Amino acid sequence: xxxxxxxxxxxxxxxxxxxxxxxxxxxxxxxxxxxxxxxxxxxxxxxxxxxxxxxxxxxxxxxxxxxxxxxxxxxxxxxxxxxxxxxxxxxxxxxxxxxxxxxxxxxxxxxxxxxxxxxxxxxxxxxxxxxxxxxxxxxxxxxxxxxxxxxxxxxxxxxxxxxxxxxxxxxxxxxxxxxxxxxxxxxxxxxxxxxxxxxxxxxxxxxxxxxxxxxxxxxxxxxxxxxxxxxxxxxxxxxxxxxxxxxxxxxxxxxxxxxxxxxxxxxxxxxxxxxxxxxxxxxxxxxxxxxxxxxxxxxxxxxxxxxxxxx
Ligand code: PSU
Ligand code: MN
Numbered sequence: 001x002x003x004x005x006x007x008x009x010x011x012x013x014x015x016x017x018x019x020x021x022x023x024x025x026x027x028x029x030x031x032x033x034x035x036x037x038x039x040x041x042x043x044x045x046x047x048x049x050x051x052x053x054x055x056x057x058x059x060x061x062x063x064x065x066x067x068x069x070x071x072x073x074x075x076x077x078x079x080x081x082x083x084x085x086x087x088x089x090x091x092x093x094x095x096x097x098x099x100x101x102x103x104x105x106x107x108x109x110x111x112x113x114x115x116x117x118x119x120x121x122x123x124x125x126x127x128x129x130x131x132x133x134x135x136x137x138x139x140x141x142x143x144x145x146x147x148x149x150x151x152x153x154x155x156x157x158x159x160x161x162x163x164x165x166x167x168x169x170x171x172x173x174x175x176x177x178x179x180x181x182x183x184x185x186x187x188x189x190x191x192x193x194x195x196x197x198x199x200x201x202x203x204x205x206x207x208x209x210x211x212x213x214x215x216x217x218x219x220x221x222x223x224x225x226x227x228x229x230x231x232x233x234x235x236x237x238x239x240x241x242x243x244x245x246x247x248x249x250x251x252x253x254x255x256x257x258x259x260x261x262x263x264x265x266x267x268x269x270x271x272x273x274x275x276x277x278x279x280x281x282x283x284x285x286x287x288x289x290x291x292x293x294x295x296x297x298x299x300x301x302x303x304x305x306x307x308x309x310x311x
């Protein structure tokens with residue numbers, strides 16, 4: 001790989017060479033998804049959870065004209081600092097942001113790209129982007145969906161963020177032939193809530209079973225991504241009835257304030273956090289760290305599989 005394009009930190013590069021487990025982490029949740037000081041704390045806690053489970057964390061970012069995998073503490077601190085005004089990079093933004101030499105966080109789509117370039121097959125986040133409410137008029141559908149369709153990386157998340165149209169998101173993932181596999185559950189989680197009431201076609205129990213499903217999926221020529229979904233930690237889950245009112249109000253506020261494009265998701269997340277008196281924030285942090293831990297356990301199981309070249 002062209003080192004002038006993709007910079008991989010020494011620790012991650014060594015792990016990849018030796019076939020040891022690596023988990024990619026995104027950075028949009030640091031720069032746009034969570035407020036100071038929770039953003040940096042959560043990024044560090046997710047990295048720590050990956051390490052505690054026996055894998056190496058590799059947070060993605062864009063800086064100084066290069067894609068980074070295994071961003072340094074200094075870069076994480078700058079991404080977490082609003083005065084640095086980091087850009088939000090989805091896949092389509094990478095080329096222009098590299099050319100401009102700008103500091104940028106990476107969303108799910110951009111992180112999948114970077115992970116895949118490096119040969120990292122496992123990635124953890126909070127929730128993926130998807131079909132926004134009202135998308136039949138606004139056409140606001142996250143490029144996370146198309147990246148999942150195209151790029152062979154397994155993404156561990158708590159489903160799509162429940163500020164979205166979840167039934168439409170599930171339909172579109174099916175159309176784009178992205179498997180959604182419940183991790184110990186038979187129903188799609190709704191990010192902050194345990195269940196969206198949508199049954200899943202596939203379920204695995206435990207890291208070994210997940211590793212087998214991922215391994216077989218990637219063995220099929222032309223395979224794209226795969227979603228592994230698990231609910232937030234039980235004690236942090238918020239009832240979907242309780243969530244519904246906050247999401248409704250936050251979505252209405254977004255359109256009243258004429259928020260569009262990449263600003264919609266951060267705006268709505270911040271608004272539900274405010275309306276819930278910080279409860280959704282605690283849940284968001286807890287599920288990000290929990291998903292990082294699970295992804296690491298799966299990466300460890302994948303590295304142990306017979307015939308695995310790398311994680
Ligand atoms: N998960 C979180 N918080 C976030 C995100 C995920 O807990 O902020 C980010 C992801 O990076 C995801 C992005 O790709 O939100 C979706 O943005 P959009 O809807 O603009 O595509
Ligand atoms: Mn969008």
